[in-house]
Amino acid sequence: MHIGHIDGQTQLVGIMGYPVAHSLSPEMHNAAFAELGMNWRYVPLLVPPERLAEALRGVLALGFRGVNVTVPHKVTCIPHLDSVTEAVTIAGAVNTIRIDASKGRLEGLNTDMSGFLTDLAVNHVSVNEESRVVILGAGGAARSIGAGLARSGAHITFVNRTVERGVQIADFLRSSWEGCKVEAVGLEQLAEVSHDATLIINATSVGMFPYIDASPWRDDVPFPKDAVLYDTIYRPLQTKLMRDAERSGLRVIGGLGMLIYQGAAAFELWTGKKPPIELMRQVCLRRLSES
Ligand SMILES: NC(=O)c1ccc[n+]([C@@H]2O[C@H](COP(=O)([O-])OP(=O)(O)OC[C@H]3O[C@@H](n4cnc5c(N)ncnc54)[C@H](OP(=O)(O)O)[C@@H]3O)[C@@H](O)[C@H]2O)c1
Structure with a gap:
């Protein structure tokens, strides 16, 4: 170089x-x-x-x-x-x-939060009181994204393997913004909380290189119709989750x-x-x- x-x-x-x-x-x-x-x-x-x-x-x-x-x-x-x-x-x-x-x-x-919000805007994805957002994960990226979306008035659900981590973020966001509609559940409740989702965000590391055949979405749960799927992973550019969601008719956006x-x-x-x-x-x- x-x-x-x-x-x-x-x-x-x-x-x-x-x-x-x-x-x-x-x-x-x-x-x-x-x-x-x-x-x-x-x-x-x-x-x-x-x-x-x-x-x-x-x-x-x-x-x-x-x-x-x-x-x-x-x-x-x-x-x-x-x-x-x-x-x-x-x-x-x-x-x-x-x-x-x-x-x-x-x-x-923290520019991860603003970076995510800018990319949503660039992709013309609007999030408002009508939106139902499912965030997979409860680590640093999930928290930044959840915090970035909390003020939009959307209903936000964190779905995480370790449910306590999601609960902690949800409690924190609720205490920061009165009226903030946020909850947290475990992966076993994915079907229940995602059936009417309008935006699904993968903020887990599942599917990231080199484990590119993995997906954080459960095989037995159908993707909600008309939702947008945003995968924060950018390596690979197209994850298994993005391929599966696209096959089910969702609009998909990667993390680049x-x-x-x-x-x-x-x-x-x-x-x-x-x-x-x-x-x-x-x-x-x-x-x-x-x-
Ligand atoms: N595009 C960007 O600019 C950008 C910026 C930042 C992050 N990211 C992406 O965001 C993702 C998360 O990063 P992070 O910093 O938030 O990581 P992190 O704090 O380590 O959190 C990882 C999350 O993934 C979950 N997870 C990991 N392995 C799992 C498995 N086998 N099954 C189910 N859940 C699993 C963890 O669940 P537990 O709580 O149960 O462990 C946790 O919720 C990464 O893929 C990263 O590439 C992208």
Whole structure:
């Protein structure tokens, strides 16, 4: 890969994860910097959990402009930050950190939530009081998405293998917004809660590479007619769940858009510039079709 010119003015951003080598973000952001002629670089930073605090002080000391954080640091980084946004408090997770080196401050933000909502809007999926949303999963992504949708007035049901995790999120969202219609059930109640769903979101990791023949949907449960299925997984681009749902007549959307829009939001927060979205999509599509 051509790195181009690096000099004393080069600004650095990156991603902290463990592992991190699979991340598409370095290629996506570096392509955007090159396209806009910006002297910025985005680097992968392999940070084991026990070195996270040190690593965060490290990027501050080194003058980085920001970092993304991914698994397993999205929640554990929060106590090490100087401030967080309302979206972080609600989602309980950070995926983007903005660094103000002059003030020595780290600010935690969540662009997964806005990335998901932007992609829904781009795909003309509207969520309102009439909507019945089923979210499969109750991990970090499910919580961010649920929190992002809670204010729409939609009826939201978390369906998770470990029902207590869903119940915890539902309790939290209800306590945050009066009148928020949210509940949580176990997988055995999928048929009951999904028969009239208008939007189904897979926020579990089931079906993700390399376990591409797995699906979080139960074989004995029919897909609701006329629903939209959104799978947050983007590797593979088309999951078994998406194929099965499409065969049953549902409109399906994969998670690549969410990835791109969370990255685009981080890019704009760090640089103040709008990134070239289509180029970022092409870069990711190329990488994903190679793997
Ligand atoms: N497109 C994007 O930009 C984007 C951004 C963030 C995340 N994501 C995707 O979101 C997904 C979840 O990520 P996360 O960070 O929320 O992970 P997480 O916090 O580890 O949560 C994983 C979820 O998957 C469920 N799960 C895992 N294995 C399962 C199995 N064998 N059967 C049933 N349920 C299972 C877990 O259920 P239990 O609670 O029972 O363990 C939990 O609800 C991943 O596929 C990730 O790629 C996409």
